[in-house]
Amino acid sequence: MTVRSFTRRLAGASFAALALMGLSCGPASAADLNALVWCDHSDPNLLKPFEDANGIKVNVKEFEGTGAGLAIVEQSQPGDWDVMVIDSIDVRRGVERGLFEPLADDQLPVADLFPEVKMDQFTVVDGKRYGITEKFGYNTIGFNKSKVDAKDMESLAALTDEKYKGRIAIYDYYLPVMGLAAMAIGKKTAELTEADLPAIKDVLLKMKANSKAVTDVVASQTALATGEVDILVGGGEWVTAGIAKENPDLDFSVPKEGAVLWSQSLAMFKDSQNKDMALKFIQYIMSPEGQARLATSSCYWGMPASTKAALTDEQKKTLRFAEQPDFLKRAQGYPAPSEDLDKKMQDVWTEMIQAQ
Amino acid sequence: MSVSTNTRVGWASVTPAVLWTLVFFAVPFMAMAVASLYPKGGDGLSLANYTQFFANPAYWRALTNSLEVTAIVTVVSVLLAYPFAWILAFVVPERWQRLALMLAVLPFWTSYVVRSYSWLLVLAEKGVINTTLVNAGLLAEPVQLANTRGAAVIGFVHFFVMLLTLTIYANLKQLSPNYAKAAADLGASPFQSFIHVILPLTLPGIMVGAFLTFVLAIGDYITPQILGGNNELLMPQLIMMQIGRRGDFASASALSIILMAVVTVAYLACAKWLKIERA
Amino acid sequence: MRALSTLYAALLYGFIFLPVAVLVLFSFQGTLFPIPPFNGPSLRWYDAVLSDARLTSGLFNSILVAVITSAIATLLGFLSAWGFTRFHLPASALLRGLITLPLTVSYLIIGMGLLIFFNWIGLPKSLIAAGIGHVVINLPLCFAIIYSQMGEHQANIERAARDLGAGELQVLTLITAPMLWPALFASFFLSMTFSWDEFVIAFLLTRFDTTLPVEIWNLLRAGLNPKTNAVGALVFGVSIILAIVFELVAFRKRPA
Numbered sequence: 032m033t034v035r036s037f038t039r040r041l042a043g044a045s046f047a048a049l050a051l052m053g054l055s056c057g058p059a060s061a062a063d064l065n066a067l068v069w070c071d072h073s074d075p076n077l078l079k080p081f082e083d084a085n086g087i088k089v090n091v092k093e094f095e096g097t098g099a100g101l102a103i104v105e106q107s108q109p110g111d112w113d114v115m116v117i118d119s120i121d122v123r124r125g126v127e128r129g130l131f132e133p134l135a136d137d138q139l140p141v142a143d144l145f146p147e148v149k150m151d152q153f154t155v156v157d158g159k160r161y162g163i164t165e166k167f168g169y170n171t172i173g174f175n176k177s178k179v180d181a182k183d184m185e186s187l188a189a190l191t192d193e194k195y196k197g198r199i200a201i202y203d204y205y206l207p208v209m210g211l212a213a214m215a216i217g218k219k220t221a222e223l224t225e226a227d228l229p230a231i232k233d234v235l236l237k238m239k240a241n242s243k244a245v246t247d248v249v250a251s252q253t254a255l256a257t258g259e260v261d262i263l264v265g266g267g268e269w270v271t272a273g274i275a276k277e278n279p280d281l282d283f284s285v286p287k288e289g290a291v292l293w294s295q296s297l298a299m300f301k302d303s304q305n306k307d308m309a310l311k312f313i314q315y316i317m318s319p320e321g322q323a324r325l326a327t328s329s330c331y332w333g334m335p336a337s338t339k340a341a342l343t344d345e346q347k348k349t350l351r352f353a354e355q356p357d358f359l360k361r362a363q364g365y366p367a368p369s370e371d372l373d374k375k376m377q378d379v380w381t382e383m384i385q386a387q
Numbered sequence: 388m389s390v391s392t393n394t395r396v397g398w399a400s401v402t403p404a405v406l407w408t409l410v411f412f413a414v415p416f417m418a419m420a421v422a423s424l425y426p427k428g429g430d431g432l433s434l435a436n437y438t439q440f441f442a443n444p445a446y447w448r449a450l451t452n453s454l455e456v457t458a459i460v461t462v463v464s465v466l467l468a469y470p471f472a473w474i475l476a477f478v479v480p481e482r483w484q485r486l487a488l489m490l491a492v493l494p495f496w497t498s499y500v501v502r503s504y505s506w507l508l509v510l511a512e513k514g515v516i517n518t519t520l521v522n523a524g525l526l527a528e529p530v531q532l533a534n535t536r537g538a539a540v541i542g543f544v545h546f547f548v549m550l551l552t553l554t555i556y557a558n559l560k561q562l563s564p565n566y567a568k569a570a571a572d573l574g575a576s577p578f579q580s581f582i583h584v585i586l587p588l589t590l591p592g593i594m595v596g597a598f599l600t601f602v603l604a605i606g607d608y609i610t611p612q613i614l615g616g617n618n619e620l621l622m623p624q625l626i627m628m629q630i631g632r633r634g635d636f637a638s639a640s641a642l643s644i645i646l647m648a649v650v651t652v653a654y655l656a657c658a659k660w661l662k663i664e665r666a
Numbered sequence: 667m668r669a670l671s672t673l674y675a676a677l678l679y680g681f682i683f684l685p686v687a688v689l690v691l692f693s694f695q696g697t698l699f700p701i702p703p704f705n706g707p708s709l710r711w712y713d714a715v716l717s718d719a720r721l722t723s724g725l726f727n728s729i730l731v732a733v734i735t736s737a738i739a740t741l742l743g744f745l746s747a748w749g750f751t752r753f754h755l756p757a758s759a760l761l762r763g764l765i766t767l768p769l770t771v772s773y774l775i776i777g778m779g780l781l782i783f784f785n786w787i788g789l790p791k792s793l794i795a796a797g798i799g800h801v802v803i804n805l806p807l808c809f810a811i812i813y814s815q816m817g818e819h820q821a822n823i824e825r826a827a828r829d830l831g832a833g834e835l836q837v838l839t840l841i842t843a844p845m846l847w848p849a850l851f852a853s854f855f856l857s858m859t860f861s862w863d864e865f866v867i868a869f870l871l872t873r874f875d876t877t878l879p880v881e882i883w884n885l886l887r888a889g890l891n892p893k894t895n896a897v898g899a900l901v902f903g904v905s906i907i908l909a910i911v912f913e914l915v916a917f918r919k920r921p922a
Binding site: 394396397398399400401403404405407408409411412413414415416418419422467470471474475478479489490491493494496497498499500501502504505506508509511513514515518545548549602603605606607608609613623626627630636639640643646647650651654 | 671674678681683685686692700701703742743745749752753754755761764765767768771772773775776778781782783784785786798799801805806809834838863865870883886894895898899901902905908913
């Protein structure tokens, strides 16, 4: 055997191995729908009916926070993604980057939405709609009503009160919790500037001193449900409703200072290779059945944006459907910082976590 | 040693491994180093990602936290593992030793993500330990075990005790019993013979294990993330936060390079024990 | 002394087994929270795991990645170990150092580097990308194991074979590999273990199709329930079976 044929066989073998890998794990097929989503969209109960009805696979990739979501898009090839779930207030950021495709109002049930969450000031740019609100809720105070004084929960001051020291967890998402901290000292979430950060940081540090842990979505649910903590800063129906059956004492309040309204929208990518299917997906999510499944998704519950969502009376009660007009009146939107302020807010958040 | 005159065969056989390491390890590392010099949203070359690390105490603390936790983990693991390896090597009868070792390794065949999560269940306020102690009347009310630095340390130590037990056991088994006998013949007490003879002879094994512990622990994201309750951040958490929250790959790269520098220092400190010996 | 030893060993075994015992017990929990009181046994969470397409495809992907990357790592490790032992190559020490270097680097850093690099060259996130990373972490290990087992007596037999007219490939496949097979098997098996359990590289480098540890992480983040216990217990069961196979194959007494 010659050296050359030896080398050639070696190369052949390595190539065959690589090719085998390529065959068995090639990129997602073009017929799939690729969706950049929050975890509530990964629920098979939500996706399966759509997949079955259309004979298509929905690939989902979860992300946290608009900044990270946009970074994922920037690192992908055009056409990699078909639809995206994004904070309603951030739809503009995608539009500014030229990512999104306008949606035709007459193909979507825009008229069925709760008027307060249509958020046209954010989702419509230059007269064109780029996003449609699909789900909303509140980042406020989630608590166990058998363990705390419900009256105390009517004010954000309770969160920094010695009385609840060691009984609090903080939801690990800087935007809503810093929004709450701003409201606690009488500031408007829409008007935050860098000058407000020191005061907000003071509030955060006091909350941290009272808290046991800074928890993500699941750890937040766990901590409340298992009695590890009695109060969740930034909690709301999204943490209590899904586990209300297991622990009926879990509840949330919208305190007198107000609550932070979270609102997520669906958008379609301009470079999508599969726009018809992307539109069908958005229509499915906005349909009464889709809205009900999304509202009661396994990752977290939330209010459906459509008033026509096919929810049972019991589910509506758990979500406190009837009280929405009052809640919405008192809620404020997420802070919508510039890139620069966003980084500074995250640094303050990191400092809060690191504070002992 | 046989030496073929035909070194081309030699080159052909080592080249794939060398190329693989160059292309998929050395080059990416350099790419990361370059990326760290172009801050996100900045305009061009800048050391901002590094100055930010040293200027911002919240970032800086991630490194000191990491070093503290890793040091505690390494020391505690060695102290727990040494006697255990000793018992396995010298107290357990020879024919049961394999079984005893297998048993010690068995729990680590669960997935590593799941293992941290199981510790959470064990340590939680309503978890197994607290519930048992409270029901037995030993505790008036549950104490906070989960979501603390201690919990992360326990999660780490659990894994590294096993790893260190294995390396130290292998080391102890290679010792000839004659050393201890000779020391005893020369009038050394068992304690003296341990300190002056056995311990120095097993030091290389301990150092290899300790270094592995250090490298694996300081770069681990899962254990502190699941068990630490985000009450403090370690370096890997800070790095993942740059990616997960902000998509800031430049800053994540800079932090990775800093972490890498720390590991390199540790490597140099242990280098003389870390040679690969050939039979 | 013996009593003290027994007590110490018992405590350590207790510590080592505690989380696994809790994990397995509460995988049979009847309700939503895997914490006391235990109110099973119930198989509902196993049912949920086996009917979860993401978990089963994650399991399949993990096996695929583990087997293929371990095969590549073992092959490259074997060839390079052989090349370095049997031939005088210039800068041999330097190159050996290079190959073993990734052993001293955290997985997170290797993953970060590949993430940036693949992003630059436009290689999309995929199982292949993660697989490349797994070969990077396992190659040094395979190399070190096999290199340490290459001894003089094998070289003599190889020489004898060459004298009898065998070509290099024949020597390698018919003489060297069979003689080294315990080392090759150990390398392959260890690589499989590391690849099977690796999280951060797969997390950073895959997109939709991903490995089991990443799917378990997603599961953890999507809601607390004993389903995670059930997956963990299943993985544990499969791993024990594999370990027994390994024990039987690698360490059975062979006739001399």
